[in-house]
Amino acid sequence: xxxxxxxxxxxxxxxxxxxxxxAASLLAAVCxxxxxxxxxxxxxxxxxxxxxAAETVTPPRYDATHDTRDFPLCNTGVFSGARTFDFEEPYxxxxxxxxxxxxxxxxxxxxxxxxxxxxxxxGGIDHLATWVHxxxxxxxxxxxxxxxxxxxxxxxxxxxxxxxxxxxxxKVKADRPGVTEIFVSSTHNESTPDPIGIYGAPDNPSGAAxxxxxxxxxxxxxxxxxxxxxxxxxxxxLTPARLRVGETYSSTVQARLSRTFxxxxxxxxxxxxxxxxxxxxxxxxxxxxxxETVLNWAAHNQQTGHAGDNVVATxxxxxTPQPINRAVTDDWPGVFAAALQADVGxxxxxxxxxxxxxxxxxxxxxxxxxxxxxxxSTDPRSEGCLELPAATGALVAADVAAALNTTEEVxxxxxxxxxxxxxxxxxxxxxxxxxxxxLFAHRHLDPAVCGGAxxxxxxxxxxxxxxxxxxxxxxxxxxxxxxxxxxGIEETxxxxxxxxxxxxxxxxxxxxxxxxLGNDMIGYIIPAPGWYAQPAIxxxxxxxxxxxxxxxxxxxxxxxxxxxxxxxxxxxLVAQHLAALADATDEPxxxxxxxxxxxxxxxxxxRKGADGPxxxxxxxxxxxxxxxxxxxxxxxxxxxxxGGRPVDAHGVFVDFDGLPQAxxxxxxxxxxxxxxxxxxxxxxGTRYYMDPYPTLTGDSPGAATTADASAACPSPSPxxxxxxxxxxxxxxxGAAGPPLSLxxxxxxxxxxxxxPSVRRRRPAIRSRHGL
Numbered sequence: 141x142x143x144x145x146x147x148x149x150x151x152x153x154x155x156x157x158x159x160x161x162x163a164a165s166l167l168a169a170v171c172x173x174x175x176x177x178x179x180x181x182x183x184x185x186x187x188x189x190x191x192x193a194a195e196t197v198t199p200p201r202y203d204a205t206h207d208t209r210d211f212p213l214c215n216t217g218v219f220s221g222a223r224t225f226d227f228e229e230p231y232x233x234x235x236x237x238x239x240x241x242x243x244x245x246x247x248x249x250x251x252x253x254x255x256x257x258x259x260x261x262x263g264g265i266d267h268l269a270t271w272v273h274x275x276x277x278x279x280x281x282x283x284x285x286x287x288x289x290x291x292x293x294x295x296x297x298x299x300x301x302x303x304x305x306x307x308x309x310x311k312v313k314a315d316r317p318g319v320t321e322i323f324v325s326s327t328h329n330e331s332t333p334d335p336i337g338i339y340g341a342p343d344n345p346s347g348a349a350x351x352x353x354x355x356x357x358x359x360x361x362x363x364x365x366x367x368x369x370x371x372x373x374x375x376x377x378l379t380p381a382r383l384r385v386g387e388t389y390s391s392t393v394q395a396r397l398s399r400t401f402x403x404x405x406x407x408x409x410x411x412x413x414x415x416x417x418x419x420x421x422x423x424x425x426x427x428x429x430x431x432e433t434v435l436n437w438a439a440h441n442q443q444t445g446h447a448g449d450n451v452v453a454t455x456x457x458x459x460t461p462q463p464i465n466r467a468v469t470d471d472w473p474g475v476f477a478a479a480l481q482a483d484v485g486x487x488x489x490x491x492x493x494x495x496x497x498x499x500x501x502x503x504x505x506x507x508x509x510x511x512x513x514x515x516x517s518t519d520p521r522s523e524g525c526l527e528l529p530a531a532t533g534a535l536v537a538a539d540v541a542a543a544l545n546t547t548e549e550v551x552x553x554x555x556x557x558x559x560x561x562x563x564x565x566x567x568x569x570x571x572x573x574x575x576x577x578x579l580f581a582h583r584h585l586d587p588a589v590c591g592g593a594x595x596x597x598x599x600x601x602x603x604x605x606x607x608x609x610x611x612x613x614x615x616x617x618x619x620x621x622x623x624x625x626x627x628g629i630e631e632t633x634x635x636x637x638x639x640x641x642x643x644x645x646x647x648x649x650x651x652x653x654x655x656x657l658g659n660d661m662i663g664y665i666i667p668a669p670g671w672y673a674q675p676a677i678x679x680x681x682x683x684x685x686x687x688x689x690x691x692x693x694x695x696x697x698x699x700x701x702x703x704x705x706x707x708x709x710x711x712x713l714v715a716q717h718l719a720a721l722a723d724a725t726d727e728p729x730x731x732x733x734x735x736x737x738x739x740x741x742x743x744x745x746x747r748k749g750a751d752g753p754x755x756x757x758x759x760x761x762x763x764x765x766x767x768x769x770x771x772x773x774x775x776x777x778x779x780x781x782x783g784g785r786p787v788d789a790h791g792v793f794v795d796f797d798g799l800p801q802a803x804x805x806x807x808x809x810x811x812x813x814x815x816x817x818x819x820x821x822x823x824x825g826t827r828y829y830m831d832p833y834p835t836l837t838g839d840s841p842g843a844a845t846t847a848d849a850s851a852a853c854p855s856p857s858p859x860x861x862x863x864x865x866x867x868x869x870x871x872x873x874g875a876a877g878p879p880l881s882l883x884x885x886x887x888x889x890x891x892x893x894x895x896p897s898v899r900r901r902r903p904a905i906r907s908r909h910g911l
Contacts, residue, residue, distance in 0.1 A: 191377030263445025299661030330445030386547030430486035475533025553605030567707025614660035634683035640715035648727035731827025749808025766838025783842015
């Protein structure tokens with residue numbers, strides 16, 4: 141149920157029809173009720189404006205003079221226990237430990253919220269912070285077209301609730317009325333004060349959360365003020381600017397993966413991941429100096445927060461050894477930002493993408509040896525040290541700096557921003573219990589819907605024009621949700637649940653940014669057919685296997701993260717509402733989304749680009765089989781046909797963003813058709829995103845046949861990303877390629893210019909399984 145939102149835009153752009161292949165069905169208009177329609181556009185601006193700022197959100201060290209400000213009713217002569225930071229309520233240190241202990245000490249409940257307000261860290265339950273290794277930040281970038289101004293902000297935090305972000309938005313809009321919209325993301329850092337509530341103290345009997353909320357209301361108010369200040373300073377710094385965008389892959393650093401369906405196979409090999417490093421830069425229009433460089437990447441940052449208590453470092457203030465899992469730190473994103481700023485000047489920001497089931501980055505050359513061994517053991521640790529974030533942060537900064545000269549300029553354009561607020565049902569029994577226990581503190585359920593068992597959340601979209609858009613999701617989305625996956629309906633955990641649309645395929649712009657944990661934190665966001673959990677977590681037993689105590693679904697797939705998810709319905713709602721926002725933009729549709737399979741050199745059919753296909757066969761929407769001659773058969777340049785059937789067109793493989801690839805990989809989601817002889821000079825190309833989910837029957841079209849060499853495209857040119865290394869550690873393997881006789885077909889353009897073709901819109905929700 142949609143409950144409103146906001147939108148800004150200007151005048152209209154005339155749409156033109158385009159003849160499509162006979163296989164392409166006429167597509168319906170956007171389903172009503174899934175988000176506000178976009179008003180028409182006005183005259184395009186002649187320049188962008190940009191400004192950047194950053195403010196620390198590190199909790200300040202304890203200052204006794206602040207007690208009268210923060211706790212005027214507490215007698216600190218009685219409540220005299222030692223405190224490390226401001227905003228920690230006074231207590232009586234009856235146990236003599238030098239730190240508050242729920243089981244033994246008394247505290248002054250100054251704000252009458254029924255719990256101790258202290259600086260509990262998100263890395264573990266009952267982890268009160270004892271020192272600061274490096275600062276946490278609120279980093280803000282303001283972009284304007286001269287009329288509409290949007291602030292993009294990234295805060296070092298595990299995940300702020302929408303109520304907290306609403307306070308930031310309200311303050312900024314009150315102080316800077318010209319601001320159109322604000323989008324705030326958390327970096328998912330686990331070495332900063334708990335904003336969620338489950339990391340308080342003491343351990344509850346389950347061991348999964350604290351008995352009391354770990355949220356410090358005083359610190360949250362401080363963070364809100366600091367974040368608002370950073371946003372306002374970025375707006376005040378607006379100056380004529382040029383925007384640039386691009387993508388790259390790291391050859392030095394990759395993120396580890398959680399072994400869990402839909403992201404990996406049951407053996408842990410990558411299937412649906414997010415390895416791309418997206419880069420967005422604002423530079424001064426006159427001097428070319430860096431204003432802000434944004435790294436948009438799917439990764440966690442918990443390399444210090446998850447260390448053991450025996451891993452220590454010296455606190456520079458007390459000059460004493462302290463456990464690093466009790467330190468406030470920005471982890472590897474802080475190292476990244478500092479290193480890149482030292483290299484290119486200005487500001488740098490890590491903006492988390494769809495990081496659900498994507499873990500911390502590791503050094504490819506030495507994935508298990510970045511952290512030194514703990515004597516007397518000689519086995520290196522895979523994480524939990526200060527050396528790992530130092531190494532990965534610096535390497536990622538070098539990757540981004542090296543890729544800046546391959547980015548393309550984003551032409552000035554009317555800037556629009558849209559948010560869509562809706563209700564999502566709470567289907568996780570563990571979260572229900574946490575709400576009942578008050579762990580989420582000021583997070584509220586909506587009493588007016590779902591019998592009081594729904595929470596409000598939102599998605600968003602920022603449209604910079606045909607070259608760039610930013611999609612905003614409210615939690616840790618699985619890449620399979622935002623970017624699609626190659627699993628079929630017969631392979632999913634719960635096929636009775638509908639498969640959601642893939643928002644990235646509905647995006648209209650050439651390049652995309654993905655803001656994860658944007659404007660809210662609702663845990664892991666998983667496509668409903670791939671969501672499986674024990675009855676203790678989810679009351680619906682329809683998809684349970686024979687063993688309700690197992691984490692293995694009826695298909696044999698392993699699951700592990702559903703316990704930290706609102707539930708299966710929320711995942712589909714996020715995808716549906718975000719796809720609808722993308723469909724409602726005034727840009728031409730990016731392409732068709734049709735059922736199909738990739739075609740191998742021997743004519744066999746596959747759902748996976750990683751298998752090394754040389755073509756693709758898509759069929760009309762609603763089709764259930766591959767009838768002879770039906771649909772559209774696309775081959776790589778150099779492929780004349782399959783069996784006795786000639787290809788209908790030649791094309792290049794595209795990734796989940798619709799960008800051309802030098803060859804198929806695990807990121808491949810379709811093909812883009814190019815005309816004969818147009819490879820190097822193509823200005824348009826019909827994109828087909830291949831929907832692998834439905835069951836399709838039928839015979840192989842036959843083995844591939846080759847064409848004359850003159851039909852092939854030239855070698856890839858620099859500029860746009862080519863196929864990167866396989867994603868995932870430690871299980872990495874290259875994709876198999878076609879036989880040597882078809883090697884000519886792989887000489888495709890990675891740098892092909894892409895102008896989205898004008899297509900009829902896809903509906904945001906389909907009435908059948910599929911996308």
